[in-house]
Amino acid sequence: MGVLDRFSNIVDFHRGDSSKLKKMRKKQLQTVEIKVKMDCEGCERKVRRSVEGMKGITQIEIEPKKHKLTVSGYVDPEKVLHRVLHRTGKKAEFWPYVPYDVVDHPYAPGAYDKKAPAGFVRNDYDHHHQGTQLARATSTEVKYYTTFSDENPNACVLM
Structure with a gap:
């Protein structure tokens, strides 16, 4: 495993993107759940587009009936919440519910x-x-x- 890591660092170094990759590696894979009110398909599309362009996101799941947005990836939860708030203009908060x-x-x-x-x-x-x-x-x-x-x-x- 150490050889593969060294090889990937050499390859990335030649591309010039090694600093970005190292920052991404430091972040842990997280699942962020956010409550956002979605009334129609337009709201759902707006919420999806607000987080689609973020770096580090691997998966986006939207459940409009529950008013729930689930984002998985190498992201900071606070940044995801701030981005949803800023881009949609809707009230959003971390998912406050448990079974x-x-x-x-x-x-x-x-x-x-x-x-x-x-x-x-x-x-x-x-x-x-x-x-x-x-x-x-x-x-x-x-x-x-x-x-x-x-x-x-x-x-x-x-x-």
């Missing part, structure tokens, strides 16, 4: 989003305090729980 089975409490107020595609909820991993808040019960809930508990000797039993 609902990954989240502990998918229907909690912070995670549930009506605008999310089917089977997805908002990615709420950054807000760790919400998980601890959901685990705690309020004093009223504790009172009701212990009133009908089998572990409480003075509990009320309904039959």
